Amino acid sequence: MHGSWKGRDVISILDFSRDDLDALYYLADKYLEKIQNATPLRTLEGFVISLAFFEPSTRTRMSFETAAKRLGAGVIGFTAAAGTSLEKGESYADTIRMLDGYSDLIVLRHKYEGAARFAAEIAKHPVVNGGDGKQHHPTQAFIDLYTIRRLKERLEGLNIGVLGDLRYGRAANSFILGTALYRTNTLYLISPPQLRMRDETRIILEDLGVRFYETESLEDVVSDLDVLYVTRIQKERFPDLSEYEKVKGSYRVTRRLLETRAKPDLIVMHPLPRVDEISYDVDDTRYQAYFKQAYYGVPVRMAVLSLVLGKEG
Amino acid sequence: MVEKHLLVSRIEKGTVIDHIPAGRALAVLKLLGITGREGYRVALVMNVESGRLGKKDIVKIEGVYVDEEHAKKIALVAPEATLNRIENYVVVSKKKLEPPEELEGTLTCTNPTCITRKPREPVTPRFYRVRGKKLRYQCIYCSTIISEEEIVRQLAGEHV
Secondary structure (H helix, E strand, O other), X not given: OOOOOOOOOEOOHHHOOHHHHHHHHHHHHHHHHHHHOOOOOOOOOXXXXXXXXXOOOOHHHHHHHHHHHHOOOEEEEEEOOOOOHHHHOOOHHHHHHHHXXXXXXXXXXXXXXXXXXXXXXXXXXXXXXXXXXXXXXXXXXXXXXXXXXXXXXOOOOOEEEEEOOOOOOHHHHHHXXXXXXXXXXXXXXXXXXXXXXXXXXXXXXXXXXXXXXEEOOHHHHHHHOOEEEEOOOOHHHOOOHHHHHHHHHHHOEOXXXXXXXXXXXXXXXXXXXXXXXXXXXXXXXXXXXXXXXXXXXXXXXXXXXXXXXOOOO | OOOOOOOOOOOOOEEEXXXXXXXXXXXXXXXXXXOOOOOOOEEEEEEEEEOOOEEEEEEEEEOOOOOHHHHHHHHHHOOOOEXXXXXOOEEEEEEEOOOOOEEEOOXXXXXXOEHHHOOOOOOOXXXXXXXXXXXXXXXXXXXXXXXXXXXXXHHHOOOO
């Protein structure tokens, strides 16, 4: 049934169909239940998974490591290029070849866009992209869609808002592409003009016939939304800091804004880490979905690992 | 002052490249490696009226035939061009150029953090053609889109 996943590289969410994602969610549901019942699993016993994080990561790396260990797999790897042979001048390609020789699957993160696709060309074993520069973060998008599916019980017909850095943020970019797989009612893309989505993403949305609306104002559209996906607006993206100071307040999600403007069943998501784009007073409201979203990271990544290695169960 | 139908005289044998976008004739010559010092008789017609393009350029080169490899490159700066082979003052074959669906190694990705720009990695830039009216290519690694102006700049340099 899940034959289409086995041995596949996971580079971009665009490489997957809705059927593929249904198989993923089905298995993630199963793993979620096992986690909640503290049932030990030996699904991937005897497998070794490489976690090659050429760029620092906390959540993605730890949830992949947890996912691998919960399935009984062994884990090798590193975080940040410091301390590896890359410091001695070894090429990225050679490092990938080495990891490919040691392990059955490589999860990687790199600051260069396209690093995962290039690794997949070199490696014989499957490669899972844990984030390549500003481009893709497919497993985050799987988790985000899974969260919506669990909390809203559907992925179609929703008004989804994506707020923040839509230009350089890989999580936002992958999420936007992920929603395009479903018949979203309207996609509201909310950002300052300099952080609007890139042309390559726009072309895809247009090709897929997605109805989207770009705006600078959260206040204007928040009452229409069923889902609000928040990402951080990074200071360093603004050539002029006073420009940043001007806009940052208007992209802040507060309890007051939600209670006065939002639909009562709106869910607020965030790939985390958050800094101050969602105020802490939202945490204990019914809108908050970001901690659940983070929690779903493990069962979804368990499903990814076991499907790609062809050992679900 | 100018003859209405024939701006420059016909050539006996060689190549006529027609329907070049206005202002790109020099880029086409550059891709063919023609500097003028080779001694070929070359005629350049720029910014003449064209039904299809509005304005166009034409290049006529006596004694030179364009091979496949050069034709592929010319198609990137003149996607609508036609290549006419002339023998005895007569067009003996006419070929409409078509930019390829995929490119390997011809262009450099403009994104400085694309994996193909990382020094000392054994990776060749590859691109797919983007559907649509304008000629554009997209990097298969980082998805960056390369515009037609950028393609001309990379292949023929800033001055054309």
